[in-house]
Amino acid sequence: KLQFLYxxxxxxxxxTALSKRVVGRRWESGKSEEEKKAWFGYxxxxxxxKEGMVKKLFEQVSGKYDIMNDVMSAGMHRCWKDTMxxxxxxxxxxxxxxxxxxxxxxxxxxxxxxxxxxxxxxxLSATEAGITISDINGKMLEQGEIRYLDRKKAGDAAPVNFxxxxxxxxxxxxxxxDAYTIAFGIRNVTHIEKAxxxxxxxxxxxxxxxxxxxxxxxxxxxxMLYDAYSMNVIPALGQLFANDWHSYxxxxxxxxxxxxxxxxxxxxxxxxxxxxxxxxxxFGVVALHSGWKL
Amino acid sequence: MYPGxxxxxxxxxxxLTAGAAVGALLDPxxxxxLVGVLGETTGVxxxxxxxxxxxxxxAGRRILHERPTFDTDSxxxxxKECKEGTFGSTYYRYMESNGFKxxxxxxxxxxxxxxxxxxxxxYRETHDFAHTLTALNSSVAAEMVLKSFEWHQTGMPMxxxxxxxxxxxxxxxxxxxxxxxxxxWARQAGQGELITSVxxxxxxxxxxxxxxxxxxxxxxxxxx
Numbered sequence: 001k002l003q004f005l006y007x008x009x010x011x012x013x014x015x016t017a018l019s020k021r022v023v024g025r026r027w028e029s030g031k032s033e034e035e036k037k038a039w040f041g042y043x044x045x046x047x048x049x050k051e052g053m054v055k056k057l058f059e060q061v062s063g064k065y066d067i068m069n070d071v072m073s074a075g076m077h078r079c080w081k082d083t084m085x086x087x088x089x090x091x092x093x094x095x096x097x098x099x100x101x102x103x104x105x106x107x108x109x110x111x112x113x114x115x116x117x118x119x120x121x122x123x124l125s126a127t128e129a130g131i132t133i134s135d136i137n138g139k140m141l142e143q144g145e146i147r148y149l150d151r152k153k154a155g156d157a158a159p160v161n162f163x164x165x166x167x168x169x170x171x172x173x174x175x176x177x178d179a180y181t182i183a184f185g186i187r188n189v190t191h192i193e194k195a196x197x198x199x200x201x202x203x204x205x206x207x208x209x210x211x212x213x214x215x216x217x218x219x220x221x222x223x224m225l226y227d228a229y230s231m232n233v234i235p236a237l238g239q240l241f242a243n244d245w246h247s248y249x250x251x252x253x254x255x256x257x258x259x260x261x262x263x264x265x266x267x268x269x270x271x272x273x274x275x276x277x278x279x280x281x282x283f284g285v286v287a288l289h290s291g292w293k294l
Numbered sequence: 295m296y297p298g299x300x301x302x303x304x305x306x307x308x309x310l311t312a313g314a315a316v317g318a319l320l321d322p323x324x325x326x327x328l329v330g331v332l333g334e335t336t337g338v339x340x341x342x343x344x345x346x347x348x349x350x351x352x353a354g355r356r357i358l359h360e361r362p363t364f365d366t367d368s369x370x371x372x373x374k375e376c377k378e379g380t381f382g383s384t385y386y387r388y389m390e391s392n393g394f395k396x397x398x399x400x401x402x403x404x405x406x407x408x409x410x411x412x413x414x415x416x417y418r419e420t421h422d423f424a425h426t427l428t429a430l431n432s433s434v435a436a437e438m439v440l441k442s443f444e445w446h447q448t449g450m451p452m453x454x455x456x457x458x459x460x461x462x463x464x465x466x467x468x469x470x471x472x473x474x475x476x477x478x479w480a481r482q483a484g485q486g487e488l489i490t491s492v493x494x495x496x497x498x499x500x501x502x503x504x505x506x507x508x509x510x511x512x513x514x515x516x517x518x
Binding site for chain 2: 235245246
């Protein structure tokens, strides 16, 4: 009887061990280390390479980022960011996080809005206001810091902090921000779902997510014109203005690879956000997605 | 087609041509790369003719076959050891005093033929050699004279444009120099040996004056 039990035990162990290996193989078969790929524009690269490539790209463009934005959007990025911050409707005494916002475009607009509020509303006492700018790229943050020094004033409604951080793994405690904004940054993230999950984590209850990103133009004729402009003109302008064809080629391609409005809204819902909606701006060239942590 | 090649459509080449021409004229000091872009988008026919001219001599055929290149800084450092008065030492001093590095030369990107891309690359490498030979410096007037010389040799439209267009940055004295001394010299010197057919890498220790006589490319009159 003892021998029989031993036999059963060995069989069980063997079967478990075997099935684990089989299951393991089945899991990994679609995603072995060599096969984990990501899109760097139209280039298929290894997942762990994309982060480095994006980092290097932004290191190169950091000094000419404004020119790049103007070239990519024919100057319209200013209007889009205005719309985003208008939609955000910043309030005094809140904590704001702007991710991938190294150069400060969105953060400074938030600061300006808060300063304007300060002039008309009495300041809320005993509430901490703050704007945090995070970016994976130190050079971009440097640009932001330089600009902040130029415009910093004693009576500012909130201090601005700079933190080098990866959107997929934010160095902030849970529930520390009232709003999380990201403008033209999320398409550069290797694992968008991770960034959205992190956004959900660091937001306080009732916190808001706002994502501004290049999106898809539905109307066929306009899309053809837009594509023709993007693919033909933008990299050439990148060469002319910034002596850098390839970075602009990547940027144009990464726009095409990014999920459409509805699909992206689905990803935001999957990350736990409620009341997810989006607005297409400029015929869908850009979309502003919004979600709430409820 | 070759490392660094960027295929471009006609429309894109048009945009690059227009933009590079304007940009290079407005800021030749910081946007020298645009001069290169302009050369690439407009120079294919001329390069083809230059390549054919090179094929007519044994020296030229050798260059096209061996495809020597000079784009590493390590060789430049060695030239410091060359004797005074040689091509190598004068070239070294020219590059050092201007802070130029062979590795910083803009790469050829927009030419859609591998052999012509090499000819363009070689032409670009020899530009600094030509500076050394002719003793022309990097001022706008001197560069215009050098471009005029290169236009006579290569027929590239960019060289022609550059040898004329830079005039917007010159004063009357310099314009006088250009018309009375610079251009005539360039036409004469342009008849000399093709700069792209010379195996420069074998001439480091050659006495510079001897080299000038052999190639029939004399020192240019210097701008005011």
